[in-house]
Amino acid sequence: MNEKKFIIVAPLSNLSGRTRLFKIAKFINKNKYLIKHIGWEREKGESKETNFQFKIEKKIILMGGGYGGNKVKMMYFLWMLKVFFNSFSIKKDDVVWALGFESAFPLLLMSKIKGYKVYFDDADRFSMLFKLPKILTNVIAYLEKITSRNSFKHIIPVKERYQFDSDRFFLLSNFPSETEIIEAQKIFKENEWLKADLIINANGWLGSGRGMKTLLKTYELIENYNIGIILVGKIDSPEAKILSKKNKVQYFSKVPNSFALATYYASDFVFTYYDPKSKINTLAASNKWGDALMTGIGVIVNEEVVTAEYLIKEDVAISCRYYDYKSLSRKIINFLENKERLALLKLSVKEKSLKFGYFEEQLTKLFYNETK
Incomplete structure (x- = not known):
């Protein structure tokens, strides 16, 4: 890998608290990438990274909402909108790691214009995560399939969650570093x-x-x-x-x-x-x-x-x-x-x-x- 910027777009306050992203960030830093986290600070003060021995550049684009309730569900759609507009600043040579469909879909749209690579990390399948009206769930499931087949790689933890095939699937099992x-x-x-x-x-x-x-x-x-x-x-x-x-x-x-x-x-x-x-x-x-x-x-x-x-x-x-x-x-x-x-x-x-x-x-x- 060359010295480039590795941008992790994740609707989380910090990377330290998500085991999967913590391990990825440590690997990426060791391999000479500069890491930036575009995130969502769920509760005030949570965006501080505590367990890394290296610098994480941070940009919080959404704040508040906490972790439960109908308000948070609605804020996910606001997150998608904010991710899309913030993706204008991503450069062609940057590599983007998008956590969840809610991050990957808007980034994929912009990648068709800007040319950067999108790794779609589907740790928790969005269409299964929330109880939404059936028609909306079906639309999201269809867009997940489109996002999968058009991302550079679609990172999945298990195959059982998917009723479709994609040549972009990459099975990343949850094992320790x-x-x-x-x-x-x-x-x-x-x-x-x-x-x-x-x-x-x-x-x-x-x-x-x-x-x-x-x-x-x-x-x-x-x-x-x-x-x-x-x-x-x-x-x-x-x-x-x-x-x-x-x-x-x-x-x-x-x-x-x-x-x-x-x-x-x-x-x-x-x-x-x-x-x-x-x-x-x-x-x-x-x-x-x-x-x-x-x-x-x-x-x-x-x-x-x-x-x-x-x-x-x-x-x-x-x-x-x-x-x-x-x-x-x-x-x-x-x-x-x-x-x-x-x-x-x-x-x-x-x-x-x-x-x-x-x-x-x-x-x-x-x-x-x-x-x-």
């Missing part, structure tokens, strides 16, 4: 961790849509056993708040990606529940699955998530229905009482991990092999 894994191992050795016979890790957004009610009820059933929970991330539900104060729970608030990964080495399973009421949740592509595989622990995932079937088939996961906390507690206790079974699961995890590469290897293929 090798540099972050090395740092995580160092952090693990330098810190004190919760001790128990079996430890469950729950990290990231600790909201109601991530099974916190189920996890709390499960904990209440296993509380008398020597089972602990490491809780990491933003508490955004009453259940997570209650859980964080329990005796056998070690809680960390917002931490760098490497520290979050370090907590896996102190755990036996990572909890990844996604509320099936949302279609996109049943087609999740969790960073936590790749993190678990590369750190040697099992996964707990709800049955409704069809994209997690490979984990279940490989015997590296515990799976129950989203609200069935009684079955989940029984399965966890079974692993506690059967150490041999837990050891076999971790052996399966180790074998499975050898089939995948680190995130940097996938990005090298994307930016070098695929662009020649």
Whole structure:
């Protein structure tokens, strides 16, 4: 790569808080690009980058709205308009990484005039993300197909979300960076961790849509056993708040990606529940699955998530229905009482991990092999 500007257009306050973009930015900086983030500051003061050791040029084009409610849905369309008008300043030699259809579509329109490359990073498919009138959903789905087939590359985490083919698809699986894994191992050795016979890790957004009610009820059933929970991330539900104060729970608030990964080495399973009421949740592509595989622990995932079937088939996961906390507690206790079974699961995890590469290897293929 030459010394060019790499522009990340993402409707987020900062890149540090989105694991996927954090890893991409670190890779791009290492490969001599100047990075600019065109973003949306959801809450005042959030746009500050905290976990990079290099400069990120920042341009906030939309402010306010927070993270929920009908107002935010409407603001996405305002975001699209602002992205289009701000794309006039993008130069032909710049490379543009657009997070989501809401960023990629307006950028693609301008790219036909300006000639820059658009990488369409479709981490969360927009037409599945919000409940909109059916006719509007159908129009957006059609435009997603057009955007896919006309972008330089359409970056997808899983193929199951798409009912169409595109020769621009590039599967970028959510696996950790090798540099972050090395740092995580160092952090693990330098810190004190919760001790128990079996430890469950729950990290990231600790909201109601991530099974916190189920996890709390499960904990209440296993509380008398020597089972602990490491809780990491933003508490955004009453259940997570209650859980964080329990005796056998070690809680960390917002931490760098490497520290979050370090907590896996102190755990036996990572909890990844996604509320099936949302279609996109049943087609999740969790960073936590790749993190678990590369750190040697099992996964707990709800049955409704069809994209997690490979984990279940490989015997590296515990799976129950989203609200069935009684079955989940029984399965966890079974692993506690059967150490041999837990050891076999971790052996399966180790074998499975050898089939995948680190995130940097996938990005090298994307930016070098695929662009020649």
